[in-house]
Amino acid sequence: MVSIYKFYNLFQKTLKHLYEDPRELENIFFLLTTHILKCDKTTVLLQLINKKGKISIFFYKKLIKKLWELKKNRPIQYVIGIAYFFGMKFIVNEKVFIPRPETEELVSWILHIFNTNIITINTGHIQIFDLGTGSGCISITLKKKKPDIGLIYAIDAYTEVIDIARKNAALHNVEISFKKVNILKNIISIPIINKHSINIIVSNPPYVKLSEKKLLHLNIIQYEPHKALFITDEDPLIFYKKISFWIKKSFTGIVYVFFEINQFIYLDIIDFMKKIGFSNIKIKKDCQGFFRMIHAVFYGKNVKNKI
Structure with a gap:
């Protein structure tokens, strides 16, 4: 002993x-x-x-x-194979990005909209798209907290990532529709059951510029998947652009958009979304005081009464 x-x-x-x-x-x-x-x-x-x-x-x-x-320097979450998100266990390994407190705040913001009846429709008629799902923590938490949500699509580009997210969905006994889609190459292939209903798009895409790598803790650089973290300095808005143009082209109803963002380029993201027709744009700081989240609304051509 x-x-x-x-x-x-x-x-x-x-x-x-x-x-x-x-x-x-x-x-x-x-x-x-x-x-x-x-x-x-x-x-x-x-x-x-x-x-x-x-x-x-x-x-x-x-x-x-x-x-x-x-x-x-291996992160504790990879050492024990578990990360906690909203107090729930999620299976993780080096194939997926470790869920962060900032992403919990993003999910809390979405739940707040439900809880304050800003979305005034039965949740059974709402579609949610979680783009770049990783461990599945966002979509699974939303389904656990709001089990009446009609359909949740969790999208990722990699089979090994989706396999982990499926295990987490089974662990928490929730039904999520997982799809393998490369957002940058083939986002148009994401299935949309009802283009006219209320939809929620949420994404925590790669947003750390390669030039900012030196600002990160060594254990992040050594072990976490670079494909889930980094983007080129030449076009740091690439994921936000792809998703936003897809929304504009594909949906005719109301779309509520929630992005986790790089605090150093939030003004560029706001300016871009305004220019292509998004409105009601709000930005929010995380618990560390960084601008980390953006919420916006897109009104499709079939929406008569725009707020």
Whole structure:
């Protein structure tokens, strides 16, 4: 038997040079130990406080093995194979981008629109398109929170990514329609059941310019999928343009659009969306104070009463 307090000291000593914020390191410690020991945070905390809590050599060796992975800058979510989003577990690996708190805020914004009756129609008549779904966290959370939503399409360009999102949908027992579509090459192939109904388009596309790579934490650059992160400096709006022109061409009803964005180019995105006919454009800061989300409305030709 080994003291968990001993492992805690080793954990801190091994990783403290990698993480500037002690709170982040503490959070990683509890994510790791609760996952390996199959217990809650309170149990681990009590064992640390009395300094007498013991774990078997079997579990200690498992913790040590994971600690060495963390020492190589591998994100904790990939180390344990799980990320949390809206308090729910999602299966992740290096094929998918790790869900972030900013994206939780984007989903909260969409749910707020439902909850305040801004969308005044039965949710069963609403179609949602999650473009670049990754782990599926956005579409799955929306379906869990609003189970009456009629149809949710989750779109991604890669089979291995969709496979993970399908597992997460099964994990949470929700029905999502997954489609493999390359947004930049073949967005027009996305199926639209009813072009005239109310639709919600949500996307957290790649938006970090290659020139901004140096601003990111090393574990992001080393392990997270670059195809889900980076765009060229020559056309940083490429995904927003493709999606927006597709909306304008394909829908005749009302479309509510929600984008997660790069805070350094938000004015360019707003200007572009205004020029091609989007209205009611709103921008929102994330919890860190960065302009990270845009919401806009597109009124198709069949909409008579435009707000």
